[in-house]
Amino acid sequence: MFVVHENFEYFLKSYSPVFPTEKPGDSQIERLEKILPGSLMEFIRRYGLVAFHGGLFQLCDPDEFRSVLALIFGADSDFHHKDCHVVGYSAFGVLQCWSDKYFKFEIELPLGVAYCRALTLPGWKLAASADHIASAVVPDREEADFLDVDGIPMFDRCVEKYGPLRQGECFGFVPALAISGAFGPMQRVDxxxxxxxxxxxxxxxxxxxxxxxxxxxxxxxxVRPIG
Known part of the structure; x- marks a missing residue:
């Protein structure tokens, strides 16, 4: 039996957690145990799929978003939706992902990019255990927030204007930045x-x-196209 990793203990104390109304059932826990590291699983088992920073970042069930990874990866030679898992996402669509092969990596949906140091950093080597790396899956508030065209964080202003997010919700640009242009004049709270x-x-x-x-x-x- 794992104890809750000290990083998760810190998140609970410092990252304004929002606890779910229900914890995962036995069948969900059994399924997730087969694909996620022990440190992350022990936290989920005890506390559920918690949101942090007042809803800016949410832990999630990887199977719920597997179809999204399938759309992104297609027939990619390195990524496959069956062995890559979305474990959390920001309010604006930055996915924190886990892979037994690459460990932690990130997909920034609004900008259409993925960052995976295992594939892009020459000479990449594993610097810590899977349990320790997985315990860092929750970003700090500054990292999790999204900037508008003027470089100003958006989350608090979005909550003020549109209300707090419920579990399973996000803030999305309309039109999407892939259409209107990233870092352009449409990248605003309005x-x-x-x-x-x-x-x-x-x-x-x-x-x-x-x-x-x-x-x-x-x-x-x-670096290269995905898919």
Whole structure:
């Protein structure tokens, strides 16, 4: 039996958790135990699929979003939706994913990019155990928030304008940034709507071909198309 990892204990104390009304049942726990590391599973077993930062980031059941990964990955040579798992997502559609092969990686749905250090960092080597890496799956508030065209965080203003998110909801740009243009004038709170996360994420997954990319201090650098 695992104890709750100290990172998760910190998240509970410092990241404004929002607890679900129901915890996962035995069958759901048994299913998730087959695909997720022990540290993450022990947290989910005890507390459920918790949201953090007042709803800015939500843990989720990977099977709920497997169809989204299938749309993004297609027939990609490195990624497959059956062995990659969405374990959480931000209010604006940044997916935190887990893979036994690549461990933690991220898909930024609004921008159509995926970041996976195991595939883009030359000489990448595992620096810690799977349990320790999985315990860092919850981003801090600054990292989880999304910036408008002026570089100002959007979440608190979206909550004020549209109300707090319920479990399974997200804030989506209308029109999507894949249509209106990322970092353009439509990237504002006024162009946000509250909507079901799975529905919106499925639409974003089909609007453009995603790119495996790396981040520099000033830009997103595409490495190759995905799919």
């Amino acid at each position: 162009n946000i709507q509250r909507m079901p996360a799975l529905e919106h994420f499925s639409i974003l997954a089909q609007l453009e071909q995603f790119q495996l990319a790396t981040l520099t201090p000033t830009e997103v650098v595409p």
